[in-house]
Amino acid sequence: MSEVRAEAASAAPRHSRRMTGPAVVGKARATACVCQAAGCLSAGSDRVFENVTEQLVSDGVTDVAVKRVGCLGLCAAGPLVEVPETGELFRGVDPDDVGALVDRLKVATSVANKPEREPFFARQVKIVLENCGQIDPENIDDYIARQGYTGLAKAVTQMSPQQVIDEITRSGLRGRGGAGYPTGLKWATVAKQVAAPKYVVCNADEGDPGAFMDRSVLESDPHRVLEGMAIAAYAVGATKGYVYCRAEYPLAVQRLKAAIHRAEKSGYLGASISGSPFAFHVELRLGAGAFVCGEETALMASIQGGRGMPVPRPPFPAAHGLWGSPTLINNVETYASVPAIVRKGGDWYASIGSGKSKGTKVFALAGRIVNSGLIEVPMGVRLRDVIFDIGGGIPDGGTFKAVQTGGPSGGCLPEELLDMSLDYESLVAAGSIMGSGGMVVMDDTSCMVEVARYFMDFCREESCGKCVPCRVGTTQMYLLLTKITEGQASLADLEQLEKLGDMVRNTSLCGLGQSAPNPVFSTLRYFRDEYLAHIEDRVCPAGVCPVSTSAHNSASAPKEPVA
Amino acid sequence: MLRLGYSPDALIEVLHTTQQSFGYLDDVALTYVGQTLGVPLSKVYGVATFYSLFTLKPQGEHTCVVCTGTACHINGASGILAAIRAKFGIGPKETTPDDQISLVTARCLGACSIAPAVVFDGEAKGKQTPAAVIATLEAL
Numbered sequence: 001m002s003e004v005r006a007e008a009a010s011a012a013p014r015h016s017r018r019m020t021g022p023a024v025v026g027k028a029r030a031t032a033c034v035c036q037a038a039g040c041l042s043a044g045s046d047r048v049f050e051n052v053t054e055q056l057v058s059d060g061v062t063d064v065a066v067k068r069v070g071c072l073g074l075c076a077a078g079p080l081v082e083v084p085e086t087g088e089l090f091r092g093v094d095p096d097d098v099g100a101l102v103d104r105l106k107v108a109t110s111v112a113n114k115p116e117r118e119p120f121f122a123r124q125v126k127i128v129l130e131n132c133g134q135i136d137p138e139n140i141d142d143y144i145a146r147q148g149y150t151g152l153a154k155a156v157t158q159m160s161p162q163q164v165i166d167e168i169t170r171s172g173l174r175g176r177g178g179a180g181y182p183t184g185l186k187w188a189t190v191a192k193q194v195a196a197p198k199y200v201v202c203n204a205d206e207g208d209p210g211a212f213m214d215r216s217v218l219e220s221d222p223h224r225v226l227e228g229m230a231i232a233a234y235a236v237g238a239t240k241g242y243v244y245c246r247a248e249y250p251l252a253v254q255r256l257k258a259a260i261h262r263a264e265k266s267g268y269l270g271a272s273i274s275g276s277p278f279a280f281h282v283e284l285r286l287g288a289g290a291f292v293c294g295e296e297t298a299l300m301a302s303i304q305g306g307r308g309m310p311v312p313r314p315p316f317p318a319a320h321g322l323w324g325s326p327t328l329i330n331n332v333e334t335y336a337s338v339p340a341i342v343r344k345g346g347d348w349y350a351s352i353g354s355g356k357s358k359g360t361k362v363f364a365l366a367g368r369i370v371n372s373g374l375i376e377v378p379m380g381v382r383l384r385d386v387i388f389d390i391g392g393g394i395p396d397g398g399t400f401k402a403v404q405t406g407g408p409s410g411g412c413l414p415e416e417l418l419d420m421s422l423d424y425e426s427l428v429a430a431g432s433i434m435g436s437g438g439m440v441v442m443d444d445t446s447c448m449v450e451v452a453r454y455f456m457d458f459c460r461e462e463s464c465g466k467c468v469p470c471r472v473g474t475t476q477m478y479l480l481l482t483k484i485t486e487g488q489a490s491l492a493d494l495e496q497l498e499k500l501g502d503m504v505r506n507t508s509l510c511g512l513g514q515s516a517p518n519p520v521f522s523t524l525r526y527f528r529d530e531y532l533a534h535i536e537d538r539v540c541p542a543g544v545c546p547v548s549t550s551a552h553n554s555a556s557a558p559k560e561p562v563a
Numbered sequence: 564m565l566r567l568g569y570s571p572d573a574l575i576e577v578l579h580t581t582q583q584s585f586g587y588l589d590d591v592a593l594t595y596v597g598q599t600l601g602v603p604l605s606k607v608y609g610v611a612t613f614y615s616l617f618t619l620k621p622q623g624e625h626t627c628v629v630c631t632g633t634a635c636h637i638n639g640a641s642g643i644l645a646a647i648r649a650k651f652g653i654g655p656k657e658t659t660p661d662d663q664i665s666l667v668t669a670r671c672l673g674a675c676s677i678a679p680a681v682v683f684d685g686e687a688k689g690k691q692t693p694a695a696v697i698a699t700l701e702a703l
Contacts, residue, residue: 039676042687075676209632209671247579247616248672288575288614291670305574306606307613366634366675373676404633438675440633454636458670464613 021066022056028065030108033082035133036068037219038251039075047095048079055102064105070220072133074120075373082133087114119389120371125352127360128336129376132220137255140262143223149268151339155231156276164235165191168338170346172358177203177331178406178435180424186328189318190236193326198238200229201322201329203299204245207291208407209458211438213362214332216374218245218252222259226282228335230269231342233280236328241280244299246287256284291462295510296329298464309464310510331436333362354380357423365391367440368398384418387441398443406435408455409515411522412448431522447542448527449534452520453481459516470513473504477520484531487538487547494531498524571602574610578617587618623658623665625684625703632671634678643679646693651700664700
């Protein structure tokens with residue numbers, strides 16, 4: 001298996017000392033909010049912060065503030081700097097040439113009529129991301145200034161645990177990790193358990209390739225997740241919580257650690273929260289590079305220091321979880337939705353969204369799309385609006401071919417489905433899933449058979465090996481897909497692939513195996529002609545697979561036995 | 564280990580710390596960790612080999628991580644791997660004979676918006692091309 005060392009994958013900023021912005025006298029006339037999330041950092045935004053600050057200081061400017069903020073969303077155009085007073089967004093700021101930006105900051109003043117925002121921003125509705133790009137993630141006062149921890153204070157001082165659960169149930173919030181289980185119901189199940197102690201776990205093992213929502217939330221607004229966890233702990237009667245974060249996100253880990261420390265010092269976590277008798281402690285646990293650990297029973301095994309291997313359910317974690325105790329497990333985004341629901345009420349949240357999918361969902365746009373980055377939209381929005389209005393369409397004049405949602409457990413949706421509504425039920429009906437919210441857009445340079453093979457390779461490597469259908473089935477499916485991409489397959493192989501997929505789906509132990517065939521089934525459903533082109537005509541329509549070179553060999557020359 | 568209270572549950576945390584200090588996990592380290600935490604060596608070895616972030620082999624002077632997540636795959640990560648193989652003769656999980664560069668691949672670094680992403684000695688770079696990666700590696 002390919003591997004990556006924790007420190008090697010580090011995208012953490014190099015500076016350990018934390019440089020502060022220029023000293024501001026009185027109220028700042030303008031603020032330069034410099035994005036310090038992973039995407040912009042890799043493009044040098046930490047140096048943008050330093051150079052802008054130095055320039056302002058050396059020019060003697062004392063009424064402009066420079067602030068580190070979390071993800072501004074439009075990662076493709078980083079490093080990003082936003083000036084909230086004027087509504088301006090500076091893209092692609094060169095760290096070594098900040099002169100123009102500094103000149104603008106010197107004269108920028110607050111305007112009443114901000115310029116109309118482009119569709120990427122204007123069409124979004126931000127609840128989970130409301131603070132992202134607005135606050136300094138390492139400054140708890142910034143979070144508190146934007147009503148941070150008021151939801152927790154309201155819950156523990158004015159509401160009973162049952163009232164909190166009722167509020168969450170009324171909101172219609174469903175698990176944002178992908179499965180969409182009603183959150184209120186899950187909380188009520190854990191609350192009912194009489195055994196003690198109880199645990200609250202935050203699943204921050206965002207393993208789906210193409211998904212980076214949880215990463216951005218943790219990097220940009222870590223206190224929001226902690227507040228959501230504390231509210232959940234109060235509701236279900238837990239006193240101890242764990243955040244299980246993947247080690248590939250060093251910056252998120254660092255900010256989360258700092259946030260836990262600060263929240264404990266400020267009395268928002270720890271012995272007596274907001275002056276009430278309620279106590280809640282949070283610990284951080286790191287993953288070590290195993291995709292299967294996103295599965296809840298594997299995750300718990302990993303928190304307890306073991307190999308991340310799933311066990312059959314029931315018993316569910318709600319009854320028999322960490323160390324055999326009742327355990328509530330929710331995803332980062334689910335917890336991040338909770339503070340606003342408690343603050344503004346479940347009815348308010350339920351008024352957003354559509355049908356059985358309430359509220360908003362954060363999506364990560366990536367692949368062949370102009371505005372790759374992070375967005376939050378109401379449930380039920382049209383797929384076309386997300387990809388073309390918000391996402392800006394396909395770059396370099398390419399043609400849209402498919403969008404992959406839900407990672408290795410999801411599927412590829414074709415152009416015909418662009419007008420579908422984005423909600424849990426519609427996506428499942430279309431053969432994909434909501435998943436955690438990754439959306440990878442593909443144009444005509446991608447071969448759908450090769451994409452299916454890519455995901456099967458992923459599942460084959462990430463299978464924990466415990467159950468046979470997943471361990472052996474994914475490998476055999478991968479070999480069949482390889483045969484097709486090499487132009488060596490027959491129609492019988494295709495039939496075999498479908499049969500095997502059905503078997504793997506129905507007999508695997510956990511979600512990894514059960515959903516592993518999804519990319520194959522969805523591409524077969526919508527792009528069967530591409531499979532047939534590889535098999536019958538021995539050509540790859542996208543020109544990606546190595547079929548054409550072997551086509552002549554297999555047709556004219558006698559075939560070598562395949563090893 | 565003291566900080567984590569010598570708890571057997573802290574095995575993964577302790578292995579992380581050990582690898583950070585020594586670069587990789589050798590037999591001595593695994594045995595010591597097992598004895599100190601009261602965990603059988605078989606379990607320590609099982610955990611160390613189950614998780615892909617742990618390595619039992621010493622690594623080269625420099626590390627190059629090529630992300631092979633979906634977005635990076637779509638945007639040409641395989642071309643970068645091919646170029647590295649052509650230039651330095653190493654594939655994923657291999658180190659050049661002079662122990663200078665270790666190449667590893669990552670499942671997804673979550674840097675999808677700047678795909679394809681490559682991490683050189685802990686510093687992430689986005690929108691990479693095969694030529695740019697080779698140039699950076701040669702300059703290391």
